[in-house]
Amino acid sequence: MRICKSVPILSLVLGLFVGPASADIVWKGRRVDAWPSEALQASIKAGKGGARAAAAMTGHYPSPKGKVYGLTLLVDFSDSPAPFTKAEISDWLNKPGFSRDGCNGSVRDYYLDVSKGMVDFTNEVYGWYRAKHTKAYYEALPDYSGSDELLNEMLAYFDPQVDFSRYDNDKDGTTEAISIVYAGAGQTWGQGLWPHSGWVGQTLDGTALDRYQMSDMPGKFSNYVFVHECGHMVFGWPDLYWYGDYCTMGNRADDLNPVAINDFFRADQGWIPFQDVTALDTAAVSTGGDEKIYRYRNPERSDLEGFVWSYLQNTGRRSVIGGSGLFLQHYDFSIDGNSSATKLGLRPVQADGLEELQASQWPSQSNDPKDLFQAVAVDHFDETRFPLLHWYDGNWSGLAVSEIGKSSSELSFRLGPSLPAASGSIRLEAEKAQVVSAQVKANASASAGSYVTAMDGTASQVVFAVNRATAGRCSLTVRYANGGVRNASHALSVNGSTDSVIYRPTGAWGRFDSVTVPVRLAQGRNQIVLGRKADLAEIDAISVKGSSGSVAVADRPQATGNAGLLRVGRDRLEAPEWMAGSRIEFLDPSGRVLGEAELVLSGHRAVASVPFSSGGLVLWRGFRDGHRVGIGVLHP
Numbered sequence: 001m002r003i004c005k006s007v008p009i010l011s012l013v014l015g016l017f018v019g020p021a022s023a024d025i026v027w028k029g030r031r032v033d034a035w036p037s038e039a040l041q042a043s044i045k046a047g048k049g050g051a052r053a054a055a056a057m058t059g060h061y062p063s064p065k066g067k068v069y070g071l072t073l074l075v076d077f078s079d080s081p082a083p084f085t086k087a088e089i090s091d092w093l094n095k096p097g098f099s100r101d102g103c104n105g106s107v108r109d110y111y112l113d114v115s116k117g118m119v120d121f122t123n124e125v126y127g128w129y130r131a132k133h134t135k136a137y138y139e140a141l142p143d144y145s146g147s148d149e150l151l152n153e154m155l156a157y158f159d160p161q162v163d164f165s166r167y168d169n170d171k172d173g174t175t176e177a178i179s180i181v182y183a184g185a186g187q188t189w190g191q192g193l194w195p196h197s198g199w200v201g202q203t204l205d206g207t208a209l210d211r212y213q214m215s216d217m218p219g220k221f222s223n224y225v226f227v228h229e230c231g232h233m234v235f236g237w238p239d240l241y242w243y244g245d246y247c248t249m250g251n252r253a254d255d256l257n258p259v260a261i262n263d264f265f266r267a268d269q270g271w272i273p274f275q276d277v278t279a280l281d282t283a284a285v286s287t288g289g290d291e292k293i294y295r296y297r298n299p300e301r302s303d304l305e306g307f308v309w310s311y312l313q314n315t316g317r318r319s320v321i322g323g324s325g326l327f328l329q330h331y332d333f334s335i336d337g338n339s340s341a342t343k344l345g346l347r348p349v350q351a352d353g354l355e356e357l358q359a360s361q362w363p364s365q366s367n368d369p370k371d372l373f374q375a376v377a378v379d380h381f382d383e384t385r386f387p388l389l390h391w392y393d394g395n396w397s398g399l400a401v402s403e404i405g406k407s408s409s410e411l412s413f414r415l416g417p418s419l420p421a422a423s424g425s426i427r428l429e430a431e432k433a434q435v436v437s438a439q440v441k442a443n444a445s446a447s448a449g450s451y452v453t454a455m456d457g458t459a460s461q462v463v464f465a466v467n468r469a470t471a472g473r474c475s476l477t478v479r480y481a482n483g484g485v486r487n488a489s490h491a492l493s494v495n496g497s498t499d500s501v502i503y504r505p506t507g508a509w510g511r512f513d514s515v516t517v518p519v520r521l522a523q524g525r526n527q528i529v530l531g532r533k534a535d536l537a538e539i540d541a542i543s544v545k546g547s548s549g550s551v552a553v554a555d556r557p558q559a560t561g562n563a564g565l566l567r568v569g570r571d572r573l574e575a576p577e578w579m580a581g582s583r584i585e586f587l588d589p590s591g592r593v594l595g596e597a598e599l600v601l602s603g604h605r606a607v608a609s610v611p612f613s614s615g616g617l618v619l620w621r622g623f624r625d626g627h628r629v630g631i632g633v634l635h636p
């Protein structure tokens, strides 16, 4: 993309979004934010089933590998003659270490670097062709019809001397890279010959010409435009609006030394590995010298949604970034590109907790050293601190990373919340846990100055998450108050298996005592729920002491890996297979029961119909065989 102005357009393909835009993918005469799936279908299908599967599609986008030949056709005009020779253009695109006008290598060097040598993108150059009309003529035609006219003119001219089938690198019947470079500068955004990536839709030499890109050559070499447009054309990536400088598919951060492709797209291509981690992982790790990206997938939608983080260092092709540290992103492939600030297919989660990048579409705020996680700024992330780390359906993801070290040649961090000393005990404040249908009240005699009271709804409960390095027996101590004259009790659930805790009277509400019960905790994250039975009690804090191994904590629970309930469309509920046979109760936030449903097995899912009509926030609780199997929030 070029210097983009804020121009309101209606994106017809996405249909939803009206606002400032600078889209430069052109599909059937219209600007779009991302390629429609039919534009990527051929490459993806070929990759999955084709003879060269290993060399083609590995992720969600076309992913050619090895030697990739592109065709570059040059055109100039009577009013804008060629500023360089064909050989000079070929050097700019291909020559190792190309440095004219301050470029940091050739276009080929760029893709060799970011792909770690896996994509050798070499352009064969033809031209210059002198166009039939002046540049001013094509620039003045409406929308991109000037580009279409010039493209058709050039293909007719070059066809006798060019064998287009040579540029079908994987022999799936379609070309990977047809580039047009014209003499002179782009003139008007969204019109004429403005740089863009588009669709040829012609068959020549028995080969379908699919995506192409058009770049300008204003008389000075720079790499961003060609590299960015090739990102659309060769790899099918969308523009990353509201994303800042963190990828060349985002801002035009550096013309001569375009910033590297972001690590998520790189890993999707297979250029760097994904390292999968789950809520059960609690190890201390270090990124090491080799580039990789950590991935934490939504188990309910493992092909579509997840969080990823990698060590971003502000050197080499990322020297435009102001700092180094972990760069955290949330992806969701069901969201088509970065088409609106509030619905991003790929969203950076900024360590400063701000959403500055989402304040403007393009260019968005450039970059901020405070966006990155490292010891001297923000050394951990979890859902208590960053509500953006919930899954997009509102469920708790359980994602937590702690003890992030200082930036050096590598970066260390711990998966999950930090661990206290071996066989230590840990205290969790009820008021900082997930409090459902109850209230937090200040009290000088309460631990940390507050406690949870008014647990008088049928749905009232406090949900804690506790991390443990190893499985084993622990003692659970509950600090509570019982102002009644008789014993009271709460239902205690540890990872879904239920028990009770008995609270003796403490003489007054807000006056605390403790009771200890044995529990068995699993390795990794555990969910501990104290819920109302018949009587009232108040909860101040819990502490967990391990008889061996160490205990770590998350203040709030995670919803993954165990129970989960999703609303699909208006009427349908879906849950993991093992929840079939469970009875689900639905409550409004005040605890009023809205309805009940029983989950039945259907394929590999447990399903039911939505038994209520509320459009607001709904809490659910699941029971099976008399045990509570899960709780959560169902979003409208």
Ligand SMILES: [Ca+2]
Residues within 6 Å of the ligand: 158, 159, 160, 161, 162, 163, 164, 204, 205
């Ligand atoms: Ca030909």
Ligand SMILES: [Ca+2]
Residues within 6 Å of the ligand: 167, 168, 169, 170, 171, 172, 173, 174, 175, 176
């Ligand atoms: Ca092909």
Ligand SMILES: [Ca+2]
Residues within 6 Å of the ligand: 350, 352, 354, 355, 356, 357, 368, 370, 371
């Ligand atoms: Ca920021």
Ligand SMILES: [Ca+2]
Residues within 6 Å of the ligand: 429, 430, 431, 446, 447, 448, 449, 450, 451, 539, 540, 541
């Ligand atoms: Ca407390």
Ligand SMILES: [Zn+2]
Residues within 6 Å of the ligand: 001, 023, 024, 025, 228, 232, 238, 239
């Ligand atoms: Zn673009």
